[in-house]
Every structure is written in C-alpha cells, then in structure tokens.
Amino acid sequence: MCLFGLGVIVGTFHVGQPLRALNMLLRVGHSPMSNEIVLSAAFAALGGLGALGLLLNRATPLCNALVWLAAIVGVVFLYAVPQIYQLPTVATWRSSYTTAMMILTPLIGGGALAALFGVRRLGLLVSVLAILVSFCLRPGYMATLMSADSALTAAQHSWFTAQAILLAAGVVGVVVCARLKSSAAVLAMTAVVVIAAELAGRIAFYNLWTLPM
CATH class of the missing domain: 1.10.287 (Helix Hairpins)
Incomplete structure (x- = not known):
C-alpha cells in the first residue's frame, strides 16, 4: 500500500x-x-x-x-x-494491446514483489506466466504499432529491445530462484530486473505519443 x-x-x-x-x-x-x-x-x-x-x-x-x-x-x-489511453487522436495507443500490456505490468512486477515479500511460489508463477504472455502478444503489438506510425515506433526500438532482454533475464532469474530456494539476493535482483523492464516498456509507450520524452 x-x-x-x-x-x-x-x-x-x-x-x-x-x-x-x-x-x-x-x-x-x-x-x-x-x-x-x-x-x-x-x-x-x-x-x-x-x-x-x-x-x-x-x-x-x-x-x-x-x-x-x-x-x-x-x-x-x-x-x-x-x-x-484509448484516445482517437493517438493511433499508437488506441488498441486492445494497450489494455493487455498495461494489465500485464502489475502482474509481472507485482508477482515478483510478492515473491520477494514472502508469497514466493505463487508470486514467481504469476510473474513468469505474465512475462510469457507478454512475449506471445509482442509480435502482434509491434505490428499494430508499425501500422499506426512506423517512424515513431522504429524510434523506440532500443527501449522495446531493452524491455525484451530484461524480461528474458527475469525468466532466467525465476528459474534460478526455483532451484535455489534460499537465494534472497537472486530473488531481489529478479524483481529489480523485471520492474526495470516494465519501466523501459512504459517509456517506449509514452514516447509513442507525439514528442519523445
């Protein structure tokens, strides 16, 4: 809270x-x-x-x-x-992918934090499942963004790439945490990584407005 x-x-x-x-x-x-x-x-x-x-x-x-x-x-x-963000004037925001990705964010980051604060098994499961769903949705999301504004979307390539890499690292961290049940340091680092990934994705999202942040 x-x-x-x-x-x-x-x-x-x-x-x-x-x-x-x-x-x-x-x-x-x-x-x-x-x-x-x-x-x-x-x-x-x-x-x-x-x-x-x-x-x-x-x-x-x-x-x-x-x-x-x-x-x-x-x-x-x-x-x-x-x-x-379902604004008629912002084509890159007005899609069902915006809703899906924003709902996945608290599941990814919240699951990792829940695991860090004690709800380990359920938190890790929720986080990794949400990450996998986000990867499944990513191709369609990128295609939708490119069709809405290819130049603006291309300008966010580094942010979206950073997000994908960090989320993949988060999945690896979850696997390590599952094997090393007492590794609090790895769990904390995993939470930091996935939250950083979602922050990168959110920066890219807001940059899809009109002027980069």
Whole structure:
C-alpha cells in the first residue's frame, strides 16, 4: 500500500493544474480519468484499512471482507487505467494491446514483489506466466504499432529491445530462484530486473505519443 500511495502521488503530476483536480470527479462513469481517480481512492481506503487490520492481527470477518473487497476494486482499477489511453487522436495507443500490456505490468512486477515479500511460489508463477504472455502478444503489438506510425515506433526500438532482454533475464532469474530456494539476493535482483523492464516498456509507450520524452 505504501508503493501504491507513492504511485498516486506521482500520478498527480499528470494533472496540469492540481488545484482543479476535484473537477475530474464530476464525470464519474463517463470519463476514464474520473473513474481511475475514484477507483484508486476506493482501493487505497479499502486496502489500507484491510492491511492495517492484518498488521494488528485482527483477522475479523470485517477485516477479511475489506481485503477481498479491495482485491475486487483493484482488479477493476487495473482495467480502468488503460482506458484513459484509448484516445482517437493517438493511433499508437488506441488498441486492445494497450489494455493487455498495461494489465500485464502489475502482474509481472507485482508477482515478483510478492515473491520477494514472502508469497514466493505463487508470486514467481504469476510473474513468469505474465512475462510469457507478454512475449506471445509482442509480435502482434509491434505490428499494430508499425501500422499506426512506423517512424515513431522504429524510434523506440532500443527501449522495446531493452524491455525484451530484461524480461528474458527475469525468466532466467525465476528459474534460478526455483532451484535455489534460499537465494534472497537472486530473488531481489529478479524483481529489480523485471520492474526495470516494465519501466523501459512504459517509456517506449509514452514516447509513442507525439514528442519523445
């Protein structure tokens, strides 16, 4: 939840005039940005209360209900975020691949972090499966981007290549972690590598707008 809170703070920089941020709540149900804000607030509240209850060892029915409700809201939130980028004016963003790749990002990075913080087997499984799915989708994604704007897509070749290499290294790291069950250092490095891979992919994605970052 601390990482999520940090992400929300960073996300406020998307807003041109932060003092008018509340105006974005007026279009809930119609505006993807408004939906994202409401869902992020709901997830933070439910997840924070649930995590606090678990931290205090109060696994009451109410606490468990909050945790499950937070998980449901979190899934809806993950789907809502990429809808913001389905802009008619940005052909390289407006595709189902944008939604798929953005949903895979928290599975790849989140799975690795979950493994690092204790949910080792399930976290590694989720992360590696998400990486493999991303590799399967990559050819179609690249073809879609090239058909939308070949020059702009070609300019991101180094970022996409770096992402692919780092994700492949992440898979190798997962295999090593599976064999060396006590290797915390390898597990931490694997998490860093796959998160760096997704950051590279996200930089390439934002560079597909109009002006490179």
